[in-house]
Amino acid sequence: MSREEKPITISDVAEALGVSKTTVSRAISGKGRLSAATRQRVRDYIEEHHYMPNVVARGLAQSKTFNICVVMPGTYALVDLPFFQKAVMGVLEIAGNAGYDILLCVCGENDVSALKRIIQNRKVDGVILLRTYVKDEQIEFLSEEKIPFAVIGSTDYPDVLQVDYDHETACRELTGRMLERGISRIALLGGSGTHVVNQKRRRGFEKAFEEANLAPDPELVFMDLEEKDAVSRAAKEAVRKGAQCIFCMDDAICGHVLAGLRTQGKYVPEDIRVASFYNSSALENSIPSITSLCFDAGELGKAAGRLLLGRLEGEEVLETLECPQLAYEIRMSESTR
Amino acid sequence: MSREEKPITISDVAEALGVSKTTVSRAISGKGRLSAATRQRVRDYIEEHHYMPNVVARGLAQSKTFNICVVMPGTYALVDLPFFQKAVMGVLEIAGNAGYDILLCVCGENDVSALKRIIQNRKVDGVILLRTYVKDEQIEFLSEEKIPFAVIGSTDYPDVLQVDYDHETACRELTGRMLERGISRIALLGGSGTHVVNQKRRRGFEKAFEEANLAPDPELVFMDLEEKDAVSRAAKEAVRKGAQCIFCMDDAICGHVLAGLRTQGKYVPEDIRVASFYNSSALENSIPSITSLCFDAGELGKAAGRLLLGRLEGEEVLETLECPQLAYEIRMSESTR
DNA sequence: CTGAAAGCGCTTACAG
DNA sequence: CTGAAAGCGCTTACAG
DSSP, X not given: OOSSSXXXXXXXXXXXXXXXXXXXXXXXHOOSOOOHHHHHHHHHHHHHHTOOOOHHHHHHHHTOOOEEEEEEEOOHHHHTSHHHHHHHHHHHHHHHHTTOEEEEEEEBTTBOHHHHHHHHTTOOSEEEESOOBSSOHHHHHHHHHTOOEEEESOOOSTTOEEXXXXXXXHHHHHHHHHHHTTOOOEXXXXXXXXXXXXXXXXXXXXXXXXXXXXXXXXXXXXXXXXSHHHHHHHHHHHHHTTOSEEEESSHHHHHHHHXXXXXXXXXXXXXXXXXXXXXXXXXXXXXXXXXXXXXXXXXXXXXXXXXXXXXXXXXXXXXXXXXXXXXXXXXXXXXXX | OOSSSOOOOHHHHHHHHTSOHHHHHHHHHOOSOOOHHHHHHHHHHHHHHTOOOOHHHXXXXXXXXXXXXXXXXXXXXXXXXXXXXXXXXXXHHHHHHTTOEEEEEEEBTTBOHHHHHHHHTTOOSEEEESOOBSSOHHHHHHHHHTOOEEEESOOOSTTOEEEOBOHHHHHHHHHHHXXXXXXXXXXXXXXXXXXXXXXXXXXXXXXXXXXTTOOOOGGGEEOOOOSHHHHHHHHHHHXXXXXXXXXXXXXXXXXHHHHHHHHTTOOTTTTOEEEESXXXXXXXXXXXXXXEEEOOHHHHHHHHHHHHHHHHHSOTTOOSOOOOOBOOEEEOOGGGO
C-alpha cells in the first residue's frame, strides 16, 4: 500500500462487501448491534486487505484526535535532565497501548504560547504537564479552557489530576538520618523556588530539623541556583562556612557540586559529605557513589498517562484528585560515609 | 472560548459577515483572488473574535496533518543520551515556526511497528529519523511507502534527505593528533557496529593510522559495548594491554570508562589518556576536562527539520540528496595532556 | 471578485 | 440486524 495507490477507505470496504459504510463502521468499533456473521465477514476482509481507518477522519467525526500533548519545561538546564526523558517514555508506553500518540510541546514558566497554539488548533485530546509551578499559567489556562489534563508533580490548584512522590517526606527522612548521626551543619543547594517540587524538598529539609529541635543555618541555604557557576560558588561558600554536608536538590546541581569540589581539591566524603534529593543516570558514574533519593520517573509518566486516559475514555465521574503514593527509596552510599 | 461554548467555526464567521465560507477560507489561506477590502474585513473579524481554523478539518480536506514524526532509537542506553534530546529540540524549533507539531515515536533497530502504526494511521506528513543503521528497516519502510522523510546521520540508501557531520574526518583528525605525538597504542571502545555513525568513527580512526603508516592493534579495539559493565571490562583490558590512550565513541561510553578507571585507581591523564568522539553535558562536569569532538545536536535537528519541511512545502523538485558539512570542533583538554 | 456544491473519510442519530 | 442521510469543519474545482 504505497502512497500512490491511494489507501483503501471505508467506502471501498463497504462496496466490496455489498454492505453499507455504517455496517463496516460498526463492525470495527463494536458499537451498535450487528450479526456476528456480518461482523466477522467485515473483519476478515479488513484483515486480509490491511484496511486501516483514517484516524484523522474519525477524529473529525468524533471530535477526537487520539493525541495527547506532553509539556516539557523550557528552561535549558532542565530539559537536559534525564528525569523528563524518562517521564516522557513512561507516558509514551501507556498512551501507545491505548492507541494514542504523543505530541511534544515546550513551555517556559512564563510562556505558555506553544501550549495555547496546540490546544487552540485542537491537535490533542488532553495534556500532561511534566512540571508544576507555584503559580502555574499552564494549569490556569487548561482549567479555564476545560481541557482534560494531568500533572506530574503536586499543585494546590483545585480539581487537577496529579501524581507525585512524597518529596517532602523523603527529604525529611534523608535529612533526619544525617541529623541522627550528629551531622547538623548541612548546606542545601536548590534550583528555582517557583517549582513546587523544590519547595517541598526545602520544607522536608526544614521539618527534619524541627523534629530534632534544631534549625538549619540560613547562611547555608542557597536557592534559585540556575546555572553551573552559581552552583559552584554556592558549594565553595558552603565549604567556607564550615558545612559538614551538602544536600543537592537534584542531579544536575549535584553534578556541578561534585565538579566544583574537585576543582577546589576537596574530597568526598573525607572533606565534606554530599547527597542528592534526586538520583539519575547523570550521577551513575560518580565515584564515590552518591547518597540519594531514588524515584522512578518512568513510573510517574505511566501513572500520569493512566490518569489522563481514564479521564479521557472513562466515565466523567472521575473528577477526583488522585495521588498514588509511590514508594521512593533512600540509597545511602559512600558520599556520606 | 471555553470548551463548553463550542469553538467558532468558519461557517459562523461567514454568516456573521454575510459572505460565503469560500471567501473566508480564501481570506485566511491567501489562495485565490479576493478584493483587498473583503479580505481585510474577514481578517479583522477573525482577529477580533479569536477565530482559529480547525487544523484537523483542514487536514482532512487537504490530506495533511501538520504533524511530523520524530523517531528516537529504542535502546534504553541510547535514549538517555543528551544528543537525542537536543536534536528533538532543534526539530521542534523549526517545525514550530512553520506551524507543524512533533509526534514522538520510539523504534528499535529491529522493531519499526510503532512507526508503522503512526504512518498507517496517517497521523503525520513526514518523518525524521534520529539515527541510521547500516541495514535500516525504518528507511526501507518509509521509502517503500513513499513517505517524505529526512535522517540525522548518514546512509547509503538512495534518495534520502540526510544531514550529518563528517564523523569520519573528525575522528581521523583527532586520532592523527595523538599519533603525531607518538602516542600510538590507542584503544578504541565503541557501541554497536550496526550504527552507521559507529562505523564511520571506526573508519576515521583506522584511516589516521594508515596515513601514518601504522596500524591499530586489533586487540585494543572493543566494539558492540552495550552496557556499563562491558565498557568497564574493556577499559580494564585496555589498561592491562598497555594502552596509552582510550578513545571512546560516545559520551555514555566515556562516562563509564572514566568511572571504571577511577575504580581501578588509575589517573587520567597521568596513568592513561582518554578522549571522546562525542561530547555532551554528560561529560561537562568531568575533571579532568575531556578531550573530545564537539558537534551541535541542536543544529542537526534544525537542519533535518528544514530539509523535511522544504520537501513538504516546497517544489517537488527537491529530490536531491543534501548534506551540509557542518563544522565540528576538536577540543583538546586535560585528559590527553 | 465571489459563491454553491461536492468532497475529504469517518460516525451516529433516526428509520425501518 | 441493517442502511440512507446528515454532519464533523474545512478546501477547491467549477461557474458565474
